[in-house]
Amino acid sequence: DIQMTQSPSFLSASVGDRVTINCKASQNINKYLDWYQQKLGEAPKLLIYHTNHLHRGIPSRFSGSGSDTDFTLTISSLQPEDVATYFCLQHNSGYTFGAGTMLELK
């Protein structure tokens, strides 16, 4: 089974900051990596699919990058509404979610 190691687990940043969240796969997942945002009490929402494709309606301050085993979600300028938990998901072989990164405002 493919394991996903997400870091950091917790992140505190200020409005306007550039924020990066990382996911590392235990083996090559061929860019089959997506990012989801989950606000408190809400369902997860797709942000980025296939490493770097922005889902419809998602602001352009969100971007994704990476390949093979190492992937990054970047928020270019943090906004108050971005406070949430972020998860990565690999679907190269089965489905494995990362443990999540809780993002709060400093």
Place this chain on the structure above:
Amino acid sequence: EVQLVESGGGLVQPGRSLKLSCAASGFTFSDYFMAWVRQAPKKGLEWVATITNTGSRTYYLDSVKGRFTISRDNARSSLYLQMNSLKSEDTATYYCATIAAGDWFAYWGQGTLVTVSS
């Protein structure tokens, strides 16, 4: 607008059964694979089961194989999860989700909470 509305959750004793439903609207339900994903309290997400658009093939998490059955009724645009022999570790919010052509979970419902406890 895509809408997925889950129902059927609740408190159930270990060993008993429960059936979840997901009503879909805003898209052509019969064109899409569908999945159930769960999230235990204050934990991460875990894929549970997938069904193809015609219902001809199903796939399960190992720990629910033989206990859970995913099914669908395309005429009613509805997805189901029959859960038998429930265990305390099945306690979670269960989400239904659409699976896009590239195999990611494009849209999610709001979830329904299942609590397995005596």
